[in-house]
Amino acid sequence: MADTLTGAAHDATAVPEFPMPRQSRCPFDPPPALKELQSEGPLVKVRLWDGSESWLVTRYAEQRALLGDPRVSADTDRPGYPTKASAEAGEGKLSFIMMDDPEHARQRRMVTAPFAVKKIEALRPKVQKIVDGLIDDLLAGPKPVDLVDAFALPIPSLVICELLGVPYEDHDLFQENTKTMVRTTATPEERGAATREMAGYLAGQIGKRITEPQDDMLSGIAARITAGELTHQQATEMALLLLIAGHETTANMIALGTLALLHHPDQLKLLRETDDPKLVASAVEELLRYLHITHLGRRRAVTEDIEIAGQVIKAGEGIIMANEIGNRDPEVFDDPDRLDLTRDARRHVAFGFGIHQCLGQPLARMELQVVYGTLYKRIPTLKAAVPLDDVRFKTDAFIYGVHELPVSW
Amino acid sequence: MKVELEADKCVASGQCVLVAMDVFDQDDDGIAILLKQEIGDDLLDDVKEAVAVCPAAAIRLVEQ
Numbered sequence: 001m002a003d004t005l006t007g008a009a010h011d012a013t014a015v016p017e018f019p020m021p022r023q024s025r026c027p028f029d030p031p032p033a034l035k036e037l038q039s040e041g042p043l044v045k046v047r048l049w050d051g052s053e054s055w056l057v058t059r060y061a062e063q064r065a066l067l068g069d070p071r072v073s074a075d076t077d078r079p080g081y082p083t084k085a086s087a088e089a090g091e092g093k094l095s096f097i098m099m100d101d102p103e104h105a106r107q108r109r110m111v112t113a114p115f116a117v118k119k120i121e122a123l124r125p126k127v128q129k130i131v132d133g134l135i136d137d138l139l140a141g142p143k144p145v146d147l148v149d150a151f152a153l154p155i156p157s158l159v160i161c162e163l164l165g166v167p168y169e170d171h172d173l174f175q176e177n178t179k180t181m182v183r184t185t186a187t188p189e190e191r192g193a194a195t196r197e198m199a200g201y202l203a204g205q206i207g208k209r210i211t212e213p214q215d216d217m218l219s220g221i222a223a224r225i226t227a228g229e230l231t232h233q234q235a236t237e238m239a240l241l242l243l244i245a246g247h248e249t250t251a252n253m254i255a256l257g258t259l260a261l262l263h264h265p266d267q268l269k270l271l272r273e274t275d276d277p278k279l280v281a282s283a284v285e286e287l288l289r290y291l292h293i294t295h296l297g298r299r300r301a302v303t304e305d306i307e308i309a310g311q312v313i314k315a316g317e318g319i320i321m322a323n324e325i326g327n328r329d330p331e332v333f334d335d336p337d338r339l340d341l342t343r344d345a346r347r348h349v350a351f352g353f354g355i356h357q358c359l360g361q362p363l364a365r366m367e368l369q370v371v372y373g374t375l376y377k378r379i380p381t382l383k384a385a386v387p388l389d390d391v392r393f394k395t396d397a398f399i400y401g402v403h404e405l406p407v408s409w
Numbered sequence: 410m411k412v413e414l415e416a417d418k419c420v421a422s423g424q425c426v427l428v429a430m431d432v433f434d435q436d437d438d439g440i441a442i443l444l445k446q447e448i449g450d451d452l453l454d455d456v457k458e459a460v461a462v463c464p465a466a467a468i469r470l471v472e473q
Contacts, residue, residue: 068466105420112421112439120423346428347461355420357464362423 018046018056018320019296027393028260028291029337030324034058038325042309046320054082054318055311056297060329060349062309063298063321067354071304072319073100074356078301082318084398085184095234095241097356104355107238110224112359114163114217120362123159127370130158135378144385147405151375152254153247156367160246163363164239165216166205174198178244182398184296195240202239203232217242242360249293250364252394252401254371257287259391259405260339261376262384267341272376280373283341284365287372289348290339292324295400298352323349381409411471412456414443418467425463429455441467 020031029035037044038058046056057063066072076083076098093099096107113119134151141150153175161168180186180194202218209222221238224230230238261268271283297320306313313319327348328336334343351358358364376382384391385406392403412432421439425432432445432452448456460468 068464108420109438109440113437115421115423116435116437116439117423117426118435346458351422351464353464355465357420357422359421362427365427 015045015047015053018048018054022393022395027388027391028256028263028339030292030295030322030328034322034325035328038322038329043311043313048082049085050083052082052318054080054299054320055313057319057321058325059309060326060332063323063326063349064353065308066300066306066319067298067321067349067352067356069306069354070101071302071306072300073303074098074104074300075100078303080316080318081301082299082320084296084299085186086188093237094244095237097241097245101355107230107234108359110221110229111217111238111242113220115359115362117362120366123163123363124366124370126162127155127159127367128374130155131370131374132378135375139379144406144408147258147407148251148255148402149404152258152405153251155254155371156247156250156364159363159367160243163217163246164242165209165214165218166202166243170201173201174243175247178248181244182248183396184398185396198240198243199236202243203236206232206235206239245358245360246363248399250367252293252399253287253291253364253368255405256291256293256401257368257372258375258382258407259384259388259402260287260291261372262382263388264339267339268376270341271372272380277369277373279341280369281365282344283372284368285345285348286339286341286343287368288350289327289333289345291400292327292348292350293400294350294352294398295324296398297322297324298356321349323352379409383408410453410456411447411473412443412445413469413471414441415467415469416440416442418465420465420467422464425459425468428458428462432456433459447473 020033022031037056042057042059042062044056044058045053047053057066074097096104134154138145138150157171158168177194177198180190205218206222209219210226213219213222218239221235225232225235270279274280300319302313302315302317302319304315327350330336351361385408394401394403419441423435425441426435429452432448434442434444436442456470460470
């Protein structure tokens with residue numbers, strides 16, 4: 001430990017800060033400085049917002065190996081766990097994504113059933129109807145219009161509300177609070193207040209279902225309380241995780257993906273002209289790979305010494321898997337900085353890897369397939385209503401995307 | 410070739426079903442199940458892909 005401290009102090013000036021700024025002219029690419037680190041080696045030390053140091057894992061192979069290693073912990077209370085911002089330090093648990101096995105597996109398995117591939121496939125017609133209805137509204141309304149507000153956010157929000165059983169009429173409450181919860185510049189007080197309001201709301205919804213169960217996920221979660229398998233607080237945290245994860249990520253993929261396509265007209269043309277669901281599915285994988293919206297890395301604490309890539313990561317040290325550059329690793333993807341909807345990008349790590357890999361990925365995939373396969377066909381002249389320089393990117397949020405996207409046609 | 414699945418490790422990501430629907434399915438909880446234990450060359454590439462994308466490393470191919 002003494003060696004580590006001395007070494008850290010000695011190298012203090014050489015340790016780069018993470019995260020790094022993106023280049024404003026290439027808002028779809030990871031920060032250039034981050035890509036340079038990848039060429040330096042698979043593991044480099046970086047300095048975080050609070051002055052602490054952590055290992056940054058830059059290469060795809062090492063990222064997958066570590067995310068699949070039982071000696072790495074997702075428990076934010078572990079020594080060395082690298083927090084993303086002051087707002088995140090000290091907050092309550094966000095259910096099983098912040099737990100290790102066996103408790104992680106026990107709780108995660110309580111909510112896996114509705115996300116099975118065939119059950120999600122059965123939802124496709126309903127999602128298609130939602131998407132078509134929102135496009136009808138767009139076409140009938142004024143332009144330019146903000147695609148985030150009028151289209152990208154309502155789709156996943158409507159779908160996750162339906163799955164969970166949360167009334168969509170309350171969307172202002174959870175969308176506003178979610179915005180605060182995912183903003184890196186929120187103070188711990190702001191974040192705490194937003195979390196409490198959301199948790200209070202969901203605890204109430206779950207409470208209602210203990211006495212009057214319905215055919216929805218919240219009722220399933222409520223039944224676990226009755227069965228003594230979850231406390232009311234654990235159930236609330238689980239619902240909170242599903243609600244936030246269910247709409248924030250997909251909404252950003254819809255808007256940012258559309259903006260990226262508008263700036264790659266040859267690729268957009270492929271989607272506009274195809275009737276092949278395989279090409280649409282491949283486009284979804286490639287956009288997930290290329291955009292990689294979880295841009296602050298997947299973070300873990302190491303619980304036992306791990307030797308990897310000629311380096312020993314010590315117990316009590318933090319590791320950050322920079323999956324956005326893992327997805328641009330030239331060892332795995334040819335010409336990785338090129339957006340190519342026809343490539344096979346399925347091995348990307350946009351949903352993470354290991355036991356915490358995104359539970360909702362079949363849902364996210366299906367929603368994005370419906371959106372990317374419909375929007376540009378139904379509005380073939382869709383265009384950005386502002387220059388790229390005027391678009392506000394979410395560099396200040398845990399999930400990358402755009403704050404607004406004015407579009408016209 | 411023989412396919413082996415450790416259901417205890419499965420995290421219900423459904424990736425195997427997406428790439429090799431003839432070999433894998435999911436039970437009522439989303440946990441992977443094997444439809445075929447022995448596969449021929451026609452399904453080999455799909456199963457290799459399933460092994461590669463399984464986040465929990467729960468699938469193995471064994472030479473018989």
